Ligand SMILES: Nc1ncnc2c1ncn2[C@@H]1O[C@H](COP(=O)(O)OP(=O)(O)OP(=O)(O)O)[C@@H](O)[C@H]1O
């Protein structure tokens with residue numbers, strides 16, 4: 001049994017302009033100790049998916065349906081009390097912007113201790129001891145004095161370390177990292193990712209890594225979820241996804257992956273805009289931008305179906321197996337040629 | 344923190360002297376040598392006028408007069424003597440400031456007591472029945488002129504229902520003797536003036552508190568707190584309130600000044616002899632020392648209020664302490 005099992009998750013926001021279909025029919029699983037990479041353009045519903053399963057979307061404005069089973073227990077629509085026991089204790093979460101994600105008027109120590117005290121019946125001293133310990137673990141220098149600093153006294157990278165420390169202080173089984181490095185500079189990004197890998201080895205938690213960066217996915221993930229327009233459009237083990245992506249959007253993503261060994265002139269951008277979730281296009285949401293779209297793509301939403309590799313690799317596309325194989329071979333050749341000429 | 348406070352303190356002192364200086368210049372450049380016009384209500388001969396002028400140091404240049412004024416204020420804590428009746432301005436100010444201070448501070452406490460719970464509750468349940476009812480209250484409060492409101496309150500509760508007194512001030516300290524003294528009578532007599540002020544400002548503050556809370560609720564660190572597993576109540580009390588207090592504190596500092604400028608209307612309606620009434624009659628009689636005394640008093644109150652706001656800010660927000 002998977003640790004986290006999400007089935008047919010839907011999130012719809014009621015807004016003044018109409019209903020925003022932010023997440024539609026999303027299903028996936030996370031196994032203990034594994035890393036799931038989640039990629040997709042801005043607005044594809046990555047954050048909302050995970051905020052929904054944590055019970056962090058405002059239910060007054062959002063309609064949520066589907067099922068989220070954590071360790072066998074249904075948590076979607078669970079009571080506030082039940083969720084509070086899971087959040088921060090068994091599932092930790094960190095966010096994109098470390099500059100705004102810590103309370104500016106509370107000391108770092110207070111915020112870390114709070115995380116301990118909310119879930120454990122321990123003394124303040126013990127909570128503080130644990131806080132210092134975890135700060136050391138995320139490699140904050142002089143942890144025992146810096147614990148009395150305020151967030152504004154930390155740099156962005158340091159704050160993200162504090163966020164990670166706060167998410168891990170209760171040894172959760174899952175860490176959901178929502179673009180943890182997007183707001184940081186490249187060197188700091190690498191440090192944070194290395195730190196997360198190290199912590200995963202030590203703590204053995206599962207990680208959900210939400211990111212725009214396919215390079216990060218390739219490096220860290222076991223499985224990958226590609227999202228587009230609020231839906232999962234392809235899911236696969238990481239090697240399968242990179243060696244044999246099965247649908248045009250993923251091809252586009254791989255084509256736009258900046259790599260040092262490919263001259264940037266050959267980088268392919270996906271033309272067009274991400275779809276509106278307020279008025280999504282009929283049929284396949286990617287059809288307005290897809291070079292291979294035909295009539296059926298405009299009329300019918302492709303099912304998430306298994307490809308040649310088996311159930312582990314699923315995707316949404318109306319193109320026949322032969323056509324997809326042919327197009328991907330041609331694409332690979334052109335990318336490969338670019339690689340060759342750069343070498 | 345200490346350095347910040349010291350800087351704010353010197354800034355306050357500097358402001359005070361600037362304010363008194365400007366006041367002084369304005370009033371003493373207006374040609375109204377009281378010795379010449381009227382001496383205590385009687386017409387006087389030129390000789391007497393000169394005598395009076397020299398007695399009050401009115402025959403020396405303005406900058407020297409200012410210097411004498413400052414010197415007396417610092418050295419003797421004296422603000423001079425009323426042209427009208429020769430009473431010590433300091434004594435007059437002490438009497439009036441008690442009245443005005445009671446109205447303003449009591450009103451501020453009352454409006455905060457009303458607006459905090461109402462603002463917090465309506466922010467917790469936006470668009471609920473309670474929230475909508477509170478918004479009606481806010482609109483009525485903001486729309487009603489204080490004078491009109493004061494008169495209505497006096498008529499309704501004081502005159503028609505006879506629940507409250509409609510005029511006069513009672514001393515807070517019971518040592519003054521008589522039936523009209525002591526905290527109970529003091530508060531009893533001030534209820535209507537307080538309500539008059541509180542109604543308008545409670546309305547404004549409910550709106551501000553609701554808005555800042557709703558804004559704070561969408562901050563990233565609030566999401567962090569919830570992701571940690573903090574219960575909803577704790578999120579509001581421990582994470583949101585303090586952050587939303589900052590704009591409220593700023594407003595409070597400014598509004599105390601605003602209220603002091605407008606306290607006259609309430610004093611008039613409820614016949615309370617405070618600074619407002621005092622300055623009004625002093626203007627009619629060109630009683631410059633009293634006018635300056637009132638201005639010094641109010642300036643001091645505003646500066647002290649702002650200093651307290653600065654301190655409160657530093658206490659509430661660690662980022663300010665670095666400035
Ligand atoms: N509270 C809300 N009310 C209305 N619409 C919302 C709300 N939250 C998110 N959305 C919409 O849901 C869609 C998905 O947003 P989401 O934040 O999940 O995207 P994302 O994939 O995480 O993008 P990014 O990479 O920029 O973080 C967006 O179109 C967004 O406008």
Ligand SMILES: [Mg+2]
Pocket residue numbers: 046047048178179
């Ligand atoms: Mg996001």
